[in-house]
Amino acid sequence: MGKPTGFLEFTRELPEKRKKEERVKDYNEIEKTFSTELAEKQAARCMNCGVPFCHNGCPLGNIIPEFNDAVYAQDWALAYEILASTNNFPEFTGRICPAPCESSCVLGINKPPVTIEAIERYIIETAFEKGYVQPNLPKFRTGKKVAVIGSGPAGLAAAAQLNKAGHLVTVFERADAVGGLLRYGIPDFKLDKKVIDRRVEVMEAEGITFKTNANVGVNVRTKALLEEFDAVVLSGGSTVARDLPIPGRNLKGIYPAMEFLSQQNKRVANRPVAVDHRGVNYENGELLATGKNVIVIGGGDTGSDCVGTSNRHGANSVTQIELMPMPPKERAESTPWPHWPMMLRTSTSHEEGCNRHWAIQTKEFVGDENGNLKAIKLVDLEWKVENGRSIFVEVAGSEREIPCELALLAMGFLHPQQEGMLNELGVEYDERGNVKAQNYQTNNVKVFAAGDMRRGQSLVVWAISEGREAARAVDEYLMGHSELEAKAVSMLNAQKFDFA
Ligand SMILES: Cc1cc2nc3c(=O)[nH]c(=O)nc-3n(C[C@H](O)[C@H](O)[C@H](O)COP(=O)(O)OP(=O)(O)OC[C@H]3O[C@@H](n4cnc5c(N)ncnc54)[C@H](O)[C@@H]3O)c2cc1C
Numbered sequence: 001m002g003k004p005t006g007f008l009e010f011t012r013e014l015p016e017k018r019k020k021e022e023r024v025k026d027y028n029e030i031e032k033t034f035s036t037e038l039a040e041k042q043a044a045r046c047m048n049c050g051v052p053f054c055h056n057g058c059p060l061g062n063i064i065p066e067f068n069d070a071v072y073a074q075d076w077a078l079a080y081e082i083l084a085s086t087n088n089f090p091e092f093t094g095r096i097c098p099a100p101c102e103s104s105c106v107l108g109i110n111k112p113p114v115t116i117e118a119i120e121r122y123i124i125e126t127a128f129e130k131g132y133v134q135p136n137l138p139k140f141r142t143g144k145k146v147a148v149i150g151s152g153p154a155g156l157a158a159a160a161q162l163n164k165a166g167h168l169v170t171v172f173e174r175a176d177a178v179g180g181l182l183r184y185g186i187p188d189f190k191l192d193k194k195v196i197d198r199r200v201e202v203m204e205a206e207g208i209t210f211k212t213n214a215n216v217g218v219n220v221r222t223k224a225l226l227e228e229f230d231a232v233v234l235s236g237g238s239t240v241a242r243d244l245p246i247p248g249r250n251l252k253g254i255y256p257a258m259e260f261l262s263q264q265n266k267r268v269a270n271r272p273v274a275v276d277h278r279g280v281n282y283e284n285g286e287l288l289a290t291g292k293n294v295i296v297i298g299g300g301d302t303g304s305d306c307v308g309t310s311n312r313h314g315a316n317s318v319t320q321i322e323l324m325p326m327p328p329k330e331r332a333e334s335t336p337w338p339h340w341p342m343m344l345r346t347s348t349s350h351e352e353g354c355n356r357h358w359a360i361q362t363k364e365f366v367g368d369e370n371g372n373l374k375a376i377k378l379v380d381l382e383w384k385v386e387n388g389r390s391i392f393v394e395v396a397g398s399e400r401e402i403p404c405e406l407a408l409l410a411m412g413f414l415h416p417q418q419e420g421m422l423n424e425l426g427v428e429y430d431e432r433g434n435v436k437a438q439n440y441q442t443n444n445v446k447v448f449a450a451g452d453m454r455r456g457q458s459l460v461v462w463a464i465s466e467g468r469e470a471a472r473a474v475d476e477y478l479m480g481h482s483e484l485e486a487k488a489v490s491m492l493n494a495q496k497f498d499f500a
C-alpha cells in the first residue's frame with residue numbers, strides 16, 4: 001500500500017474534460033489523460049484491501065491494488081507489466097469501460113471509489129510514451145495456423161494471445177479497417193481511432209496477419225478456412241439490431257443507430273461514408289442530423305452516442321426516449337455494493353444537451369405526403385408490479401405527436417447474423433440465437449467462439465476477456481495444454497452488463 005492515509009487525505013478526482021462548447025464542434029476525444037501528479041495522488045487512495053473486490057469486479061481480473069501501488073511508487077514499468085499481464089488493450093478499457101471494478105471498490109462503501117479506469121489509461125499512455133510497449137515476438141512457433149474471424153476487441157485479444165502461444169494467426173475482417181465496433185460503432189469523441197492503429201501496428205510487428213475487406217461466407221469461402229487452418233475462432237459480434245415494426249416504419253427518416261454512427265466514424269476517417277461492410281451503397285445515402293428534430297429511440301449508451309453525434313451535426317433538437325421507467329438517481333436497493341449499480345447515468349453526450357424521457361412508448365411514425373417522416377406518435381406509460389411481474393399500461397389521454405424528421409433506432413441487438421458463415425459452419429445456437437460454445441468450443445471441435453457473437457451484446461472488457469479465454473481453449477485443443485494466463489473465476493464476473 002503506497003500511502004496508508006491516502007484515502008483519508010485525498011478526494012476522488014476525475015480526468016479533465018474538454019469544455020462542452022468547444023468539444024461539440026469537433027470529434028476529438030472529450031476526456032484527457034491524468035497528469036502524473038494526479039495519477040499518483042489518485043493511486044494513493046487505494047487501500048490495498050486484503051480482499052480486493054475491485055479485482056473481482058473486473059471481468060479481466062485486473063490486478064488493481066498492485067498497479068495502483070506501482071503508480072504511487074512511480075515505477076511505471078512495473079505498473080505496465082502488471083496491467084498488461086491481464087489486459088491486452090488497457091488503452092481501450094481505460095477510455096470506454098463503464099468500470100465495474102470501480103462499482104465494487106471497497107472504498108465505495110462509504111466514500112467515492114478509486115479512479116481505477118483513469119489510472120489504467122494513465123499507465124498505458126505512459127508505457128507507450130516511454131517505449132515500454134514493444135512488439136513481443138513468441139520465442140518459438142508451433143507450426144499451427146489459426147483463423148480469427150472478426151477484428152473487434154474479442155478477435156484482437158484472441159489473436160494476440162494465440163500469437164503469444166506461438167501459433168500463426170490470420171485475422172479476417174469484412175470491413176475496410178480493423179477494430180470492430182471500436183472502429184465503426186463507438187464515436188471518435190469517446191475513442192480516437194489512432195489508438196486502434198497504434199495497437200494494430202504492434203500486433204502486425206509481432207507476426208499477426210490482418211486481412212480486411214475479407215467477408216467470410218461471401219468473398220472468403222467458409223469451408224476453405226476449415227481446410228487451411230488448424231482452428232477457427234468466431235468473433236463476428238452481435239450484429240442483428242432490434243427493429244420497431246409499427247405503422248409508418250417504411251417512411252424515409254427512420255434508421256438503425258449503427259448506420260448513423262458508423263457513417264460518422266467513416267466521415268472522420270475520410271473513408272467512403274455511405275457504403276456498408278460489403279462495399280454496397282446504403283439505400284438512404286448519407287445520414288445527417290443537421291437542422292433536424294432528432295428522436296433517439298432507446299435510452300442506453302448506443303442511443304447516447306447518437307445524441308452526441310446529432311449535436312455535433314447541428315441538430316435542431318435532440319430527444320432520447322426509453323420504454324422503461326427512469327432509474328433511481330442513486331444506487332438501487334436491489335443492486336447493493338459490490339454489485340454493478342442499477343442507477344441513472346448521465347454521459348458526456350447527455351451533458352452536451354438532450355431531452356431525456358422515460359416510460360414512453362412509440363405508437364406510430366407519421367409521414368408527410370412525400371413519404372418523409374415528420375412526427376412521432378407517443379404515449380406515456382405507467383409501470384406497476386402485478387403478481388411479481390413488472391407490467392405497463394398506457395396513460396389515458398397522454399397520446400401526442402412530436403415533430404421529428406430523423407428517428408434513430410437504438411434498442412439493442414438480438415444476436416449475430418446467422419445466414420452465411422455461421423449456418424455454413426453448421427454451428428449450434430443457444431436459446432437467444434447466439435453461437436453456442438461450451439468452454440468457447442462449438443459443436444465443431446475445430447471451431448471456437450468469443451465475444452458478442454457467443455455472449456450476446458455486451459462490453460469491450462467482456463469481449464477482451466472472452467477473446468483471451470477462447471485463445472486458451474484453442475491452445476489447449478491444439479497443444480494438449482496451455483501456458484496462457486487463466487483468469488481468476490469470480491462471483492461478480494457472473495453479472496451480465498448489457499450495452500444497448
Ligand atoms: C454504438 C456502440 C457503442 C458502444 N460503446 C461501448 C462503450 O463505450 N464501452 C463498452 O465497453 N462497450 C461499448 N459497446 C459494446 C462493445 O463495442 C461490444 O460489446 C464489443 O465491441 C464486442 O466485441 P466483439 O469483438 O465481440 O465484436 P465487434 O466489436 O462487433 O466486432 C466484430 C467484427 O467482426 C466482423 N465480422 C462479422 N462477421 C464477419 C465475417 N463473416 N467475416 C469477416 N468479418 C466479420 C465485423 O465486421 C466486426 O468488425 C458499444 C456498442 C455499440 C454498438
Ligand code: SF4
Nearest residue numbers: 046047049054105106
Ligand atoms: S477495492 Fe478499491 S481500495 Fe481496495 S484494493 Fe481495490 S481499488 Fe484499492
